[in-house]
Amino acid sequence: MKTFVRYATIALCLLAARLLAAEEITVFAAASLTEALTEIGKDYEKSTGDKMRFNFAASNMLARQIEAGAPADVFFSADETQMDGLAAKGLIVKDSRKAVLGNTLVIVTAPDGPSIAKEEDLAREFIRRIMLGDPKAVPVGVYAKQHLEALGLWTTLQPKIIPAESVRAALAGVESGNAEAGIVYKTDAAISKKVKIALEIPASKGPVIRYPVALVAGCGHAEAAKKFLASLYRNEAREVFLRRGFTLLTSKE
Amino acid sequence: MKHSLDADFEKSYVGGPVIRMQNCAALTGKGITVLFGISGSGKTTILRCIAGLERPDSGHIRFGGEVWSDAARNVFLPARLRSIGLVPQEYGLFPHLTVFGNVSYGLVKMIAVERRQRVAELLEWLGLEGFKNRFPCELSGGQQQRVALARALASRPRLLLLDEPLSALDNPTRVRLRRELRGLLLTARIPAIIVTHDRQEAAALGDEIMVMHDGCMIQHGPVNEVFSKPVSHGVADILAVETILPGEILANNDGIAVVRVNGISLQALAGSLPPMTKDVFVCIRAEDVSLSSPGENAASPRNRLSAMVTGIVREGPLVRIGLDCGFSLTALLTPQASEELDLVDGCRVTALIKAPRIHLIPR
């Protein structure tokens, strides 16, 4: 009996050590990064043994959650504004902040939907509703509003705008046919078979889109999180982002 | 035949007895028929079937030539088309309407002026002037009963149905209204069926009586006849004939039978007993037993029994005397008579019963 207890204790200790050694990293990331980061996360898990936990939602909502004390290790936002907000409150590790990705806005419609040659077409009769991320805070909506304002179309189009909770909600709205058009990222349009890209807004003409990433201050797994952040700048991750349609902002490290 | 009720139907509930009303061609006149029986004997169900609130399982109900219900032909006239007036046991006055509202409820077809007139007429006739705007909760039991009656009579129904009309009242009121009610109903000249389990009520109110037992109607006829000649032990029991005892007929001469009860011989009328009957029940009502001091012999009743008083109980205006004369007997006397005879427990008296008042039922 004594021998059994001795060996059992040793086995338990080894197991605990193994479990403790494997870290779990929690990443709060913008909804538009869902597919890309999930893929990168899987690869990372395989190579390091650390567990990845993702929370994908509109960046503003994630920022609110972090403010309220949610246990995130990494915050990957779709715009600088949300990151600035957290920085001002001292909630991120400033040195770790870097703008990593860019994206393009597109106007999507149903596959059999009307053709849109230019943004002004959105004002025409056959477009009754336009889904955007909430232009008050959701990055994709903020970017869209910026662009439409720059074109002087915002006031005309405002009655048609339906604010959505996140970019994916906006996409779903167009997919279900409840809105004739929507403005989402090119990367989102790519994952959906139920919409077509009616018009692409090239980076030269559109708003500046920057996706910053940073370590959350006082997070539980700082070392492991740092390692994960570093991995985002490596070739494997960059290749995934590019394939999915993002543009790369930072140079290789 | 305008007012004749022809009913022959059955109604039963899941798990309950079958309630049957057979071959009843009652109410050929404008009188009052009493439906009599103990609680649970099915009287209310029969009333509700006649009213159209329940649908009989089989049989038919016809009134004045109109078919109200015929199970075989799937005919059923709902209550609202039957022109009946119903006074339920607890009066069922609508609590949210005034007396006026209640009484005038069935009078929608009249114009407002007529309606007011009719209500005033009824209230005056029933002694309820000035109660027009009161609510049922503000009325006494007797007043509520009269309002319920007024409501039932307002639209001049062809038939009145009353379910235990006096049972919800206290004793003094009940006695007083018993007399009044019969007068009111006869003056209204509408045939009525009254359901009751109280034999005094039945005797006081009814012209005809139908006795119910276990869901079946076992005897019907004029009140006096049924009371004095119950057709079976069951009926006698229901009618609360006080003394019912098994006896044996020893001899039958010229219509006078000699019956032995517990070793004591009594003389009774053979009446309509089938010949060669030997075993009978002997029925004696307490009202038919007279008492005299022991020893007196010169009185007409053929049956003189020496008895000992076993108990004396005051019952309303009368006194109920329990006797043992070889069998158990009950007598009903006035308090005066009881005092004159100096009746106390244990004293001896002579019980006198007239032969014609002893009723024999075959066993």
Added chain:
Amino acid sequence: MTWNPDDWQIVGFTVWMAVLGTLVILPPGIALAWLLARRNWCGKTLVETTVSLPLVMPPVVTGLVLLKLFGRRGPLGRWLWESFGIEVVFTWKAVVIALAVMSLPMLVRAARSAIEDVNPLFEQQARTLGAGELRVFFTITLPLARRGVMAGVVLAFARALGEFGATIMIAGNIPGKTTTLSVAIYNLVQLGQDDRAWMFAAVCVVLAFVSVAASERLSRPRKS
């Protein structure tokens, strides 16, 4: 932290939508309550259960079902659009529908209970006096069930005031057009404007308090 005229619009809109929603369910709700209380029929249990579902299911599930029904491509949505040119999803009509569906069970349950408490003997008595079913219902059943029914109406109204899950699914959050109090609060929290969110929350609490107090008052038996 100031209160804007826009904010009054949100309160007014919410109350008005709750009123409309309650009015819409009043006739069918009371009729249904009567049928459940006074009649038995084949499939009654199914109807009972379906009516109670919105009470027990997560509101977003109800919202999802409504979205599928009334969306542009859904059976009802398409029919309304093609036959009458009416759009439901993302309009105030969707708000009314969401509120109506979510508060119907409260009304039906309370009204049914109240009608069941009415002694059927009164209704039968009325029939012997010549009244048809409709007259019996309006002159006897409903007046006698009044208190319970009213309490149910107020409770349904209170529920409609606070409805969120189904509303946000089919009506979205379009400022000035479909934003109700609860949706506004949710939104403000997402924008990080907690102070303003608390302001609206206070209004919600006051409205809820008044409604529930009224409902309790109405269902208390009258002291005779």
